[in-house]
Amino acid sequence: MSASVSMPMGGVQVGSYDSYEQAQAAVDFLSDQKFPVENVTIIGSDLRMVETVTGRLTVGRAVAAGAAGGAWWGLFVGLLLGIFSTDGSLWIGSVLSGLLAGVVFGAIFGAIGYAATQGRRDFTSTNKIVAGRYDVMCNPARAEEARAHLARFSLRN
Incomplete structure (x- = not known):
């Protein structure tokens, strides 16, 4: 069943907020x-x-971020390999080896990624999608009851 023009997907509007x-x-x-x-x-x-721009991206920051991400992956791989060890010292060795390899490869890939941008994006940022308005919609059968409650809500604020 598809929504019609007169009946939007969420029902009928009972409130609108900024x-x-x-x-x-x-x-x-x-x-x-x-x-x-x-x-x-x-x-x-x-x-x-x-x-939102959060800071300047430098080679050092790119390498550090790559190393940090690589460390997590290396730790994960080291722990997986450690499951198959027969000795406690072998387990620690596999975890530390995985961690070290992850740091090194992460740092290398961080530097390569930074170099690939050729200075076109020398900043870090976060993205989010925001709406200009938020409508509260309701099933038409219950819309009047919802409007009555929301009228009391708006008087309370």
């Missing part, structure tokens, strides 16, 4: 009022990607 936290608080309020929240959907609209 932040996800406000929409979440509204749905939490509905839950506190014993409203069957399985009839509710939060839909974000007007999506945009926000990239």
Whole structure:
């Protein structure tokens, strides 16, 4: 069954909020009022990607990040190989060997990755998708009840 133009996928709008936290608080309020929240959907609209620059990327940072990631993989491989050891010292040796190999290869690949960008992206960042508006939608059969609860919620805030 597909959604029609008059009946959007999430139902009918019973509230609209500027932040996800406000929409979440509204749905939490509905839950506190014993409203069957399985009839509710939060839909974000007007999506945009926000990239926050967190710092400068240098060869040293790229190598350090590669070494850290490689250390985790090396530790994992070392632990797997250590399972098959018959002696405690062999187990420690396989774990340390895996860790060391992971650090070395991770650092090398970190340097290669940095060199491959040729200075086109000399910064680190994080990405997230945010919405301009968050609509609380509800099954049409329960929409009026949800609106009544959310009216009390808006008066409370």
